[in-house]
Amino acid sequence: MSTRDWLLEDSPHSRLQANAGRAYRVFTALLRNPLSVLGGLIILILVLTALLAPWLAPYSATGQDLANRLAPPSGAHWMGTDELGRDIFSRVIWGSQITLTIVGLVALISAPLGLLLGAVAGYFGGWTDRVLMGITDIFLSMPKLILALAFVAALGPGINNAIIAIAITSWPAYARIARAETLTIRSSEFIAAVQMQGASPLRVIVGHVLPLCTSSMIIRVTLDMAGVILTAAGLGFIGLGAQPPLPEWGAMISRGRTFILDQWWVATMPGFAIIIVSLGFCFLGDGLRDVLDPKSEGK
């Protein structure tokens, strides 16, 4: 039996085989959509760039070369140099580490938090639901960026606080989704079966409700990542995110503001990196939604 037959077998013999088969089906369905392949490639390149930055970057991210400041793009400096003679291309490459860290940590903090709150609200219903969803709605009806700005203002500038602030403003959407999913799962028979076997609410939620919410959560998180990148860059641009000399893309654009009229490349180049990576997450998220959630295709 070939690996492919094993993966696509109609009656899997183990949980591992079932999961692997499902993952394989999703993967092949994704491969049929050119845009999601492009998105996946962009994300893959981002991850590889972040991992291999020390070997990929031709120059140091912080090494100054004042004799060569504000040089236009050329063969030696593909994206030119900034006001301290630092190679912008190398800084963009090193910056991918920061972007990936922000995106990853925000997803790791806000998605499980929203998932848990939403599942608890949906599973218990009643007052728990009303209070938790009331709080969620208040957060949802507020402008995200402004809220993040205010939080960073109180916590103090810096990349860690920026991550916390963005996570605080992005969990409510996940709580809403998790609650809606939980409401439909809650009344199904297999949940009743588990409950009658004496499973505690914690066990039911963690073991049986949350796993079923993950696919819609993955779609939403991927689609939201573009927004997270933009917010993080915005915080960096205002001067509240990553602090110099860290090569954060938004902060780099902010440094280039002064020279935008004559040395356009300083501010422009990091912007292209932001756009490409955000587009990558959009493409991949759209593709994932079409594969995992065919109901809402084309919306």
Added chain:
Amino acid sequence: MSQNPTTAATLEVAGAASRRTRRRLLAILGFVATVLLTFLGLLAITFFIGRVIPIDPVLAVVGDRASTEVYEAARVAMGLDQPLPIQFVHYVLNVFSGDLGQSVSTGRSVVEDLSRFFPATLEMATIGIIIGVVLGVPLGVIAASRQGSIIDQIIRVVGLLGYSMPAFWLGLVGLALFYARLRWVGGPGRLDIFYDGLVHPVTGLLLVDSLLAGEIEIFWNAVTHLVLPASVLGFFSLAYIARMTRSFMLDQLSQEFVTTARVKGVPERLVIWRHAFNPIRVPLITVIGLSYAGLLEGSVMIETVFSWPGIGNYLTTALLNADMNAVLGSTLVIGAVFIFINKISDVLYRVLDPRAR
């Protein structure tokens, strides 16, 4: 027992009517309650940000070289010796009586500052949303009616860029291209320096004020300064509005009554603009409302790029000066306007769409 059947029927009708009014009254009350609760939530968040997170709010005001007496006096004056719930009640009462505290950097009260800076933001966001609606709605309709055409592809790309392009970056690129290179538009700020302060502010909206004063030259100067930032904002609302219009229209065009109209021989233009477009006007109002609220938020970034003297610029300046009263005041005002527009478009949707009643 010999009750007249007509009276019974009338009574029933009257009962149903009064029940309906009562239900409507309850709905209104419920709406007011949610709006109030949301505002209270907003206040709780700003209170939390301003009073609970900072390790020592007093230190932020008096500085770390203040003597113990000064420190204590400031602490009592700020009400920080009271328990947190009482502080919160004071905070809410202050806000409702229109007191947001003093701004450390401008030396004026935050309310005065905000009312001075708000018109500039309003002017920019309004022109932005007009651009977004005037271009976005027709483009979305055309994209839906000619699926796969060039316009459809352009709308797709624009929609995606609207999600993945930093607004401040687009503003900077616009400045570099249209101001520095092509000289088509005015630079940062609301006016050229030599026109500054010539027009007496009546409404605070420069376009209106300059016309009221009969200063056509200043009006045109203000237009050249406004057109770029407003277009950048307009681009983002256009992206969103066109994308939503397209998706609404596609829903309608696949309905059976559209097929019926086509079979009857109704001209395609009428099918699109009357049969398909009329039903989506109501959801579009909600989309436009949301987009307008989003522009107020987006203007924070754009104002920083264009040195536009609005609330966004005030907020970012305050952020960098650690001027917490100003930060929280602007957050509160932008948040309140945002919530207000959100809720209003929600209500409009319910009032205008018979299906949602």
